[in-house]
Amino acid sequence: xxxxxxxxxxxxxxxxxxxxxxxxxxxxxxxxxxxxxxxxxxxxxxxxxxxxxxxxxxxxxxxxxxxxxxxxxxxxxxxxxxxxxxxxxxxxxxxxxxxxxxxxxxxxxxxxxxxxxxxxxxxxxxxxxxxxxxxxxxxxxxxxxxxxxxxxxxxxxxxxxxxxxxxxxxxxxxxxxxxxxxxxxxxxxxxxxxxxxxxxxxxxxxxxxxxxxxxxxxxxxxxxxxxxxxxxxxxxxxxxxxxxxxxxxxxxxxxxxx
Amino acid sequence: xxxxxxxxxxxxxxxxxxxxxxxxxxxxxxxxxxxxxxxxxxxxxxxxxxxxxxxxxxxxxxxxxxxxxxxxxxxxxxxxxxxxxxxxxxxxxxxxxxxxxxxxxxxxxxxxxxxxxxxxxxxxxxxxxxxxxxxxxxxxxxxxxxxxxxxxxxxxxxxxxxxxxxxxxxxxxxxxxxxxxxxxxxxxxxxxxxxxxxxxxxxxxxxxxxxxxxxxxxxxxxxxxxxxxxxxxxxxxxxxxxxxxxxxxxxxxxxxxxxxxxxxxxxxxxxxxxxxxxxxxxxxxxxxxxxxxxxxxxxxxxxxxxxxxxxxxxxxxxxxxxxxxxxxxxxxxxxxxxxxxxxxxxxxxxxxxxxxxxxxxxxxxxxxxxxxxxxxxxxxxxxxxxxxxxxxxxxxxxxxxxxx
Numbered sequence: 001x002x003x004x005x006x007x008x009x010x011x012x013x014x015x016x017x018x019x020x021x022x023x024x025x026x027x028x029x030x031x032x033x034x035x036x037x038x039x040x041x042x043x044x045x046x047x048x049x050x051x052x053x054x055x056x057x058x059x060x061x062x063x064x065x066x067x068x069x070x071x072x073x074x075x076x077x078x079x080x081x082x083x084x085x086x087x088x089x090x091x092x093x094x095x096x097x098x099x100x101x102x103x104x105x106x107x108x109x110x111x112x113x114x115x116x117x118x119x120x121x122x123x124x125x126x127x128x129x130x131x132x133x134x135x136x137x138x139x140x141x142x143x144x145x146x147x148x149x150x151x152x153x154x155x156x157x158x159x160x161x162x163x164x165x166x167x168x169x170x171x172x173x174x175x176x177x178x179x180x181x182x183x184x185x186x187x188x189x190x191x192x193x194x195x196x197x198x199x200x201x202x203x204x205x206x207x208x209x210x211x212x213x214x215x216x217x218x219x220x221x222x223x224x225x226x227x228x229x230x231x232x233x234x235x236x237x238x239x240x241x242x243x244x245x246x247x248x249x250x251x252x253x254x255x256x257x258x
Numbered sequence: 259x260x261x262x263x264x265x266x267x268x269x270x271x272x273x274x275x276x277x278x279x280x281x282x283x284x285x286x287x288x289x290x291x292x293x294x295x296x297x298x299x300x301x302x303x304x305x306x307x308x309x310x311x312x313x314x315x316x317x318x319x320x321x322x323x324x325x326x327x328x329x330x331x332x333x334x335x336x337x338x339x340x341x342x343x344x345x346x347x348x349x350x351x352x353x354x355x356x357x358x359x360x361x362x363x364x365x366x367x368x369x370x371x372x373x374x375x376x377x378x379x380x381x382x383x384x385x386x387x388x389x390x391x392x393x394x395x396x397x398x399x400x401x402x403x404x405x406x407x408x409x410x411x412x413x414x415x416x417x418x419x420x421x422x423x424x425x426x427x428x429x430x431x432x433x434x435x436x437x438x439x440x441x442x443x444x445x446x447x448x449x450x451x452x453x454x455x456x457x458x459x460x461x462x463x464x465x466x467x468x469x470x471x472x473x474x475x476x477x478x479x480x481x482x483x484x485x486x487x488x489x490x491x492x493x494x495x496x497x498x499x500x501x502x503x504x505x506x507x508x509x510x511x512x513x514x515x516x517x518x519x520x521x522x523x524x525x526x527x528x529x530x531x532x533x534x535x536x537x538x539x540x541x542x543x544x545x546x547x548x549x550x551x552x553x554x555x556x557x558x559x560x561x562x563x564x565x566x567x568x569x570x571x572x573x574x575x576x577x578x579x580x581x582x583x584x585x586x587x588x589x590x591x592x593x594x595x596x597x598x599x600x601x602x603x604x605x606x607x608x609x610x611x612x613x614x615x616x617x618x619x620x621x622x623x624x625x626x627x628x629x630x631x632x633x634x635x636x637x638x639x640x641x642x643x644x645x646x647x648x649x650x651x652x653x654x655x656x657x658x659x660x661x662x
Contacts, residue, residue, distance in 0.1 A: 048620045051612075075622030087617040091635025097618070100631065105622035140635070157621065 001026045001196050002047075002165055007057035009039070009046050009221075016042045018221035019057070024165070027193040031207055032200045033232060034218035035240040040200045041084055043218070044169040047198075048081040049074045061165060075101075076108035078164030082154040082171050089141040094153070097141045098123060098160050105161065126159035130186045148179035155186040166190070167198045172206035184209030204236040219243045266363060270379035274300075277372045286371075286528050289555045289587060291495050294469060298411040298441055300380050303330030306404045310435040313402055318431055318461065318652040322395030323348050325385045328402045330412040332383050336400075345391020345424070351415060354386045361386065361417050364447055366475040367532050368501030373471050377413045377445040384415035384444075389424045396427040396646055403433075403468060405440025411469070416446040420454035420482075427457040427646060432472065433492070434464035441469035441493070448474065450482035452506065457485045459649055463492035463656065466521060472498035480506030480535070487644060488515030488544075489653055490525045499528035504538035504566075514543040516640040518657060519552025519584070526555040533561065533596070537568035545640050546577040547633055548584035556605075559591035566596040573603035578610065578636050580629075634659060 002024040009017040016039045024030050034040050046053055049071035059066045066074055089097065102122070103113040114122065123137060130152040142150050151171055158166050168187065172180055187210050191197070199210055207215070207229060215231040216223045217240070224243055225231065279295055280287035305328055317326075325348055326336035332350030342348055351358075385399045403412050418428060432444060442464065450456055464470045470493040476484055490496050502511045517525035531540045546554040556575045577586040590603035610632050618628035637657070644650050 050616060070625070071616060071619035072622050072624050075620060081620050083617065083620075087611070087614045089611075089614050089617070089632065089635060091638045092631050097621075097623075097631070100627065101618070101621035101623050104624060104627065108622065161621065 001062055003058065003060045005058040007043075007046065007059060008055070009042055010054040011042075011052060016221055017046065020218075020222055022216065022223060024196045024198060026196060027191075028214065029191065029197045029199060029210065029212045031212035031215045031232060032198060032218050032223075033202070033204070033215060033235055035244065036202070038218045039221040040218055041169050044081055044167045044198075044200060047074075047079060047167055072104065073108065075161070076105040080158050080161050080163035080166045082151075082158060082166065082168040084170040084173060086142045086150040086154055088143045088145075090143045092141050093138055094141050095123065095137040098157065101157070102160055122160055126156045129159050129189055130156050131182050132156060147174035148176065151175055151179065151183055152186070155183055159186065159190060164194065165196045165198070167200065169200045170202065171199070172201055172203065180206065180209065204232045207232045217243055267379060267382070270375050273375050274379045277375060279372050286499070286557065289524055289526055289553060290497065291469070291524065294439075294495065297439065298469060299409040300376050300411050300413055300443070301409040302380060303382055303412065303414070304406070304408070305329055305331040305333065306406060309333070309336075309402070310404060313404075313433065313435050316433040316463065317400055318398075318429075318648065320396055320398050320429060320646070320648045322397060324398035324400060325350070326400045326402065327384055327414045329404055329406070330381060330383055330414045332385075343391070343393040343395060345389060346393050346397065347386070347388040348397060349386055351384045351386050351417070352382065358386070361419060361447075361449075364449065364477070366447070366477070366501055367503040368475055368499070368530060373443050374445060374473060377415065377443050377473070379413075381413040381415040381443070381445060385417065387416070387418045387428065388421075389419070389426045390421035392425040396429050396648075398429045398431065400431045400433065401442055401444050402435065403440055403442035403464060404435045405438050405468075410438070410440035411443060413443040416444065418446065418448045418456070418458070420448075420450050420456055422451040423453045424451070425455040427459070429459045429461065429646070429649060431461045432464060432470055434468045437465060437467050439467055441471065443471045444473070446472070446474040448476040448484070450476070450478045450484060450509075452479045453481040454479070455483045457487070457645060459487045459644070459646070460489065460498060461649070461652070462488070462490045462496050462498060464496065465492065466494055466523065468493050469495045470497060474498065474500045476500070476502040476511070478502070478504050478506060478509040478511065481508045482506065483510045484512065485643070486511070486513040487640075488513075488517075488527065490515060490517040490527060491656060494522065495524045495526065497526040497528070500530065502531045502540070504531065504533050504540065505535055507535045507537055509535065509538045511538075511540040513541065514640050514643050515545070516637055517544070517546045517554055518637070519546070519548045519554055520550050522551050524553040524555065527557070529556070529558040531560050531571065532563065533566040533569045533571065534563040535566060538566065539570040541571070542573040542575075543640065544575045545636060546575070546586055547580065547637060548577065548586055549580040551581070551583040553584070554586040556587070557589045557591070558603075560593070560601055560603075562594040562596045562599050562601065564595045567598050569596060569599040569601065571599075571601045575605040576636075577607045578633065579607060580610065580633070630659075
């Protein structure tokens with residue numbers, strides 16, 4: 001589904017991603033772990049199409065080149081990014097925002113727009129999924145939301161948008177254990193054979209709730225190790241120290257397969 | 259017409275001949291187009307032979323009583339003055355009976371200037387609105403400028419007097435016709451008795467070849483409340499000045515406004531609130547959106563006089579610049595001579611939030627629409643103050659919005 005080959009991203013003169021390769025198949029959940037500053041979030045935003053990046057290499061989704069597409073076109077193609085820091089938009093209510101977003105991608109895809117009444121049904125199901133109260137729809141997008149509400153709102157948007165590929169950037173950061181449980185349950189409910197996910201996280205904790213099919217370790221702009229979920233457990237015990245400034249072939253790994 | 263009024267008008271007429279127009283050195287007129295102001299020609303109010311066809315479509319659809327003034331002369335045909343609600347007296351100034359000297363000769367806190375003298379000299383007609391009651395329908399006063407060959411600018415007056423405990427909504431729409439140079443000079447004088455409550459809305463939407471000079475003077479008695487809403491949208495130079503005097507204890511003035519400039523427009527708001535009684539509150543909340551090469555001016559003052567203890571005032575002016583050529587000049591001013599006062603002010607100038615735009619685009623919303631949503635969201639913080647649905651709809655449509 002997603003094919004990333006030799007991806008390089010620089011911001012100004014500073015290289016951030018230095019030749020990243022990744023393939024994500026339909027229905028798979030991949031976790032990307034790594035120390036701060038390794039380029040995890042930059043990778044997420046390179047997928048989403050943020051301005052200001054110097055990009056080299058290849059990103060395709062179902063064979064379609066994403067790199068020349070604007071962010072809104074990528075959303076219509078099926079990419080969704082759960083932001084680490086969801087943006088507050090005062091004065092724009094959540095309901096109107098969500099419906100505009102859904103109808104924008106439907107229009108781009110040549111589908112009929114969804115009316116206000118039918119949309120309410122879609123929104124209600126998404127809200128139930130993340131245990132949001134109804135007044136939430138009528139508040140401004142993320143404005144004055146708690147950290148947990150913002151992250152739940154990201155999952156709610158994902159449920160409404162029904163993407164092919166969801167990239168969740170540090171969705172667990174700033175969540176207490178109850179919020180984490182709600183968010184993870186929402187994500188798990190949205191797993192399916194046609195939907196792939198990339199879960200970016202610093203900590204193994206989230207992966208106790210969202211079991212990944214594959215775990216990748218990103219260090220200094222590259223994926224340096226890949227394996228199954230036991231790789232995450234290894235990182236929990238040993239940290240990233242073994243991957244930083246070491247010859248990777250000598251890193252003390254157990255239970256991981258490259 | 260009383261002798262005193264005639265005397266005052268005669269004096270004003272005598273002054274007109276020797277008037278010097280404001281210059282760049284006058285702080286309140288610093289950003290005005292001084293040459294263009296000098297090209298405005300005023301004279302005795304004269305209705306046009308024909309009211310052009312483009313006027314009708316510009317008048318907002320608002321039910322209830324209305325008075326239409328064209329080139330400073332009341333147009334009875336276009337007005338709706340029959341079956342006025344109980345407690346409402348609405349008439350042309352020249353038609354009004356009784357002793358008008360008190361209403362016409364009221365002295366105000368704000369200094370007079372060349373254009374207020376011109377208004378007094380030539381603004382012989384206009385609206386007189388007296389309210390002693392609580393009408394539910396909004397009262398609509400429409401001022402239309404139709405530049406003529408003889409003189410290109412008109413002057414008119416609006417006088418609003420609210421009796422104790424009265425409550426009303428008054429909408430003043432200012433529009434114009436055609437694409438030649440001209441304009442209007444409208445002076446509104448408002449007096450609120452004890453516990454009176456007025457929502458006063460100005461919709462300024464003259465053609466882009468016109469100049470609008472609006473001035474509102476308000477005096478408030480104890481416990482009265484003014485909610486003044488300005489939508490300053492039209493004209494090449496669109497100016498509205500407010501001088502609000504909180505003269506009675508516990509009076510409240512809540513002023514807000516939105517200016518939305520495009521092209522070469524300059525939209526100028528000059529606000530001054532005087533606190534001279536104890537325990538009054540005032541709020542100034544103005545927002546500007548400036549596109550193309552437009553200029554916004556917000557000069558907002560609070561003047562807390564000796565003895566006005568317990569004053570509580572807040573001022574804010576937030577601006578959104580949509581283009582590199584757009585400009586805003588924001589000047590909050592504060593002068594405090596009393597004790598135990600709380601006065602806050604703040605001003606911001608920003609651009610569309612790139613991070614918010616990206617966030618919305620990542621959800622599939624195209625760039626143009628994302629910008630529009632952000633601009634509307636910004637403007638809504640003023641629009642939300644409006645209680646009249648009809649006015650909200652009119653402004654939404656005027657700003658090219660389809661979300662009602």
